[in-house]
Amino acid sequence: MHLDRQSVSRLGDRLLFPDLEGSAYLAHAAISPLSTPVAERIAEVTRDYGRGGMAGFVRWAPRLQQVRRDLAALISAEPSEIAFIANTTQGVIDIAFGLPWRKGDRVVLFDGEFPANVTPWQQAAEEFGLELCWLSLDAFHDSVDAGLADLERALDRGVRVVAVSAVQYKTGLRMPLAEMAALCHKYGAEIFVDAIQALGATPVDVSWGIDYLSSGSHKHLMGAEGAGFLYVAERCAATLKPRLAGWLGHEDPAAFLMGDEPRLRYDNPLQRGAQALEIGTSNVIGLAALGASIELLRQLGVPAIHAHIDAYLDQLEAGLVERGFISHRAKVPALRSTLLSMAVPHDVRLSKLGAALRERGVVCNTPDGLIRFAPHWPNAHDEVPKVLAIMDEALAALRGRV
Template sequence: MGSDCDSSFPSAWLDVIQTDPWDWWRSQMPITEKFAYFDHAAVGPLSQGAFDAMSNFLDQASRLGDTVWPTWAARNEKLRRDAAKLLNCAPREICLVPNTSTGINIVAEGWPWQAGDSVVIPDGEFPSNLFPWMNQQSRGVDVRIVPRHEGEVRIGDLMEAADQSTRMIAVSWVGYASGFRLDIADLVARAHQRGIMVFLDAIQGLGMFPLDLERVPVDFLAADGHKWLLGPEGAGIAMIRGEHLSKIRVGNVGWGSVKNSYNYNEPKLELRDEAARFEAGSANMVGLGGLSASLEMFLAVRQCHGDQAIGDRVVSLATRLDGLLRDLGVQTSLAADPENRSGIVNFSVAGAEPAAIRSRGLEQDVVLSCRGSGVRASIHAYNNEDDLQRLVAVVRSFC
């Protein structure tokens, strides 16, 4: 993407985004009127764009019914194209899903496993990227769990656990508790060199950090839109690389899976040639419309300031918070290498229970989570110095 704003975005956005994208983004987040919100790794607040799109859908659905259904369907296709633009892949490789778990299960359940095959997973994965693979043990698949090192996933350890039986390495881009960001390019290169595919649970990284699937050919990917992408729950995307489409069995087949979806009188089970073959039935129109509107913000900032801008901003804020907390004598777990950092900072205060810190934060309109053995602050691009200082004030009260 270039550095000049594209006229396809709303004209009211462009001048402001070019001048100060982060203040502009903050103006699109109603949550900032009250809260210093640091819980994006759990459930992100809706952007104003998502709220408006969903409100508009409800208004149309109540007053106009399905007379505007083609407009809703077109919005879904725009989301598909925008998701493909975000990932630099083909729209035909994008599947619209209700959640990350669905995207993972499409592959875990659909892959033609043979008894004795194996899949490698890091320890400490969120259950969404564990249970679908464990469920294949009944088909004779060996699930190999590789230990982390103080939250860090070491690619060498993953590769050492793999052998000739390994068909898949399934990893999270960013650890949900530690915030450790994996070098996906290195993993994919080393896995593919040995004929092993890579599944990426991207929910904690998508939108925050660039991923060029033409340059880094991840085989499969899934992410819900309700965290960092600032959309509603129940709306997400999956990516199935085109060369693998025919390898994945479509286990959930419906009218939306086939080529002539609207030929109800003479239905034929001829699967679509796109990842949309996994979209069996009616879509979550209201949710996907909200996600589509929210995703436009990410693309606009990237178009104006480059693909790295959002990630650089988030890592800068996380590093700043890490320093402020360390100045208080607080123990943090931010990765030593900035390339492995994300928007997540996990910390603990000696003698203070994580739940007590979270509760006091809520009393002061500072929103945090308890994850792992500490408190998790998950920082977005629209957060600012004032937000950080409000969080630090909460922590200082325990020091």
């Protein structure tokens, strides 16, 4: 296949983001800007639906199946294990309300997780009489062994599910998913992973033993908001009992819309596993955008993207430490993601620093008391000295020195 320059992704090259303003976009852990190929894919869908309504649907339905295959390949799953959903939270809700709970079942959660992976479990706990067991993430920050030992103690009491993010949104800690999954299975528990802070930039592979995984597409996957996917391992499909289902969840759900004879019925069984959770028509525009973005990510490969960003963050972290910031980046490389979070110097107000950087063309985030930098493949390494110079200007302005 011939790829023109406008659809080739190159590490450290912003060419595919011609509308991106400012010197450095470091907020991929919040929302990614849209590349030209992604924006063009959205325009293509819009044109097709504008021209032909149903004809647009007919053209894009098979292309969405390719997106399903691409998503499956990204995490080493089978396409039948993937359901299209609206966002990460929907996937958490689907599983929290889809497991065949028994009163008193325990769910392990981690204190400090993004609320998307907490609220649905709290709701399910109220509804089904579950016990939530909170573990601290601090132990994992101290050492993987200490974190896993905490987890094992909890599992030993009897746990049904452990819910965890692949990468912690606040500190960027990359959780040791393979080790956690192995422990869960040793004690008869399952593991649910919120993967939105990892996918696209930090490798995740469901063959590590992940049972369920949910993600939206607007962060490191570099797609648009409102389109995501849920993975349900084939081995878990039979136990899932969706309490929330819709017309597309049945076997052969659209048969009554085609053919010569009336065939409408309401008692077709639900499909098994992930596909039962596709409740109604999908976000075709968002999923097509995600498909275009995955094509760009695949050209580079997630391990190469991760290494590129890691080298960028090495430089940025060193420069910020020199300026009095305190790094929350894991010391052990295996626990690092593509997020760098720092505590700001004591004489600086975090929100004011975020705003001062934004005004000067450096976009980053300030979640829960830390400043967080999240570059991606288009960020060039030679951008870092510029970011540090802008940081110096912003700090000087806040300290009243300019």
